[in-house]
Amino acid sequence: MKENLPDRMLQLMSDSCWYSTEELVEKLSHRFSVTMHVLKKQGYQFEKRRTHGQKYEYRLVKESKAIASLTIGNA
Numbered sequence: 001m002k003e004n005l006p007d008r009m010l011q012l013m014s015d016s017c018w019y020s021t022e023e024l025v026e027k028l029s030h031r032f033s034v035t036m037h038v039l040k041k042q043g044y045q046f047e048k049r050r051t052h053g054q055k056y057e058y059r060l061v062k063e064s065k066a067i068a069s070l071t072i073g074n075a
Contacts, residue, residue: 005035010044013060018049020057 003011009028013019024032036046036058045061 005029005032006039006042009035009039010060013046013058014062016059016062018057018059020051020055024058 005028009024009032012027019027021032028035040046047059047061049057051057
């Protein structure tokens, strides 16, 4: 069964590395920002930084509330 976009984004970005817009478009979808918005509504946190000009990178903040609650719930 094919994973949905939020699951794919979490799997890709779970390493807390920075990903460029181009990488996210290539590996997920040209609408990755919609997926990011859905995950933010679920409590996940992302950081965004400008690399140069109008180019940006994004990363998942490892200790977001959603991840922390899952960890605490499994302890």
